Amino acid sequence: MVEKNLTNITEDEAALYDRQIRLWGLDAQKRLRSSRVLVAGVCGMGAEVTKNLVLSGIKSLMLLDHRNLTDIDVCANFLAPHDAVGQNIAEVSKERAQILNPMVEVSSDSDDIENKTDEFFKQFDVVCAMRCSKEQLLRISNICHQNKILFFGGDVFGMIGYMFADLQEHQYVEEVKEKVEVEQDGKKQTVEETKMVKRTENFVPLSQALDVDWTTTKYASQLRRTSSTYFIMHRYTGVTAQTIPRIECTRCDSPDYTPAQNIPGPGLYPSRIYRCDSPDYTRPEYTGVTARTIPPEYTGVTAYPAQNIPDVILDKAV
Template sequence: AGGAGAAAGGDGASAAAIDEATLYDRQLRVWGHEAQRRMRDSRVLIAGVDATLAEVAKNLVLGGIPVTLQDTADVEASDVGANIMLRTGDEGSNRAAAALPRLQELNGFLALDALEAPLLELKDDEWRRFRVVVASASRLTAEQQFALDELCRAKGVALYIVYSFGFHAVFLVDLIEHTWIRADEHMRPIKDKDGADIPDSLTYPTMRDAVGASWSHLRRGGKDVKETLFVQQTLFQFEMSHGRPATSDDADEVVDLARSLSKGRGLTKDDWVDGSQLRDMVGMSGVELSAVASVMGGTLGQEVVKVITGRAKPVHNAFAFDGMSLRGSAFRLGV
């Protein structure tokens, strides 16, 4: 009986392995079994189940990366429109708990879970589970973002913080110290003349250093979307000085702050976004649109895969997307 039971268990394990190989067939062909194993053995904390982070979670789970959803807020009617993981009828339920069953449906091979405790109050045994944290700025004050970065650095955890305002979005990155293998656009390793992988590495500034850095190397022109990054940085500075996010009523003050910051950080008048555009973007602070969330979710998902697999150069250390022009650009702040 024992032998029969062992055989049955072995057949089940083999069948599961075959099904898993079929599920991930295309990506296994691209980056191989070792990279897929790293993805399966890592876990990403999705901190704040808003529209963009729901897209990130979807992409990671479909790719074979386990995630934990964390949120202290309950679902409101306004959450349902742009968030692919929330439905009418979820109102009043915790956002992480409501999204979890729908996320699990996407990949039955992964163990997913949800946390309702405050992010900065998670215990050490929880933090030891995570390789990467992707956090929504909408659930964190400026000082809490700095505190989260310091905590992630102490734990050796990579951190992405996402900012959304209507047609525009930004994410900032702190990978602390990161080493990767150079790869082509398909994430296949590039070899040297002897057939060996080519390693490279990057050092990242803290979030506090990044948001306080000079902008003198950021110049308008080309296909960059620096204006989006400038506005995000200005809104961040406003919140730091006022202890609250800016609203439409603060638009004139934000414009004055933007002009002061641009001058103090090495920009000229011609480098800066015009006041009318800035006022429009301030009015959309914290607003998410499903199309922008989808683009940012795909970009962030790809960046997390790069970090976990150690393939290809990651963003170092900011990315901005302009949904009006359909352009996105990576930037370096404080590096």
């Protein structure tokens, strides 16, 4: 869907994108300059993706999110101002995203992605979806696959993250080393040469990637070679930000603030942290919950190192 008449690179753009033009060439930069991208879900990972895409020099980027900014969002989303808590997260993140690169058209949409029609997604060349339910991801993935739109999905839960890519029919060049026989001084010798081989990879929509019966002979033999990340992704695509219990945090300037050293390790309860001398404190033997048994998703706040890993992979693919 990238515009056929690629926009010419101006002198200012050539100076700004000089390093990446040297890396992947002028034609690739022109294709970037004509790309329209949707980032749905302005979470920590969404902010990282937005930053890298805006800096790369795409044509336009739209931030889509119906949620209002919270204290927890501020911990992971560097595009959102601390004093904007309570306002729409897409709208308040737009300004800092635009400052990153004035040559890119940055817009925001505060509507719920659930309300978007199929036609809405067709205006983009690339769709990146984060903080979506499994049903939403499957729907958007199918829309993109049917309309030749590149689709990326991903999310981060505490220290666990994943990303999925559907690049349709993707062509790329790979360096391959081959041994060939050459004749030198009348003698045949085997030397190693590097050749550039063009390859094509066909991607599938998310529904097909998740719908695998591992008990069949066809896939059982591939089980050992399949990354454990696939199964983690299978679990967490059914988890949304709304369904994850979060540990309630207290601001350090609050009279209810409890220093970390006063909180015993086993005194963690899924929905709140209590002082051990509080009448509401629940002993772990009655709840069955300890610091070691709390699932990773209960960490609540996205960890920067965790969100950077799938983000780097996603941005490289984009």
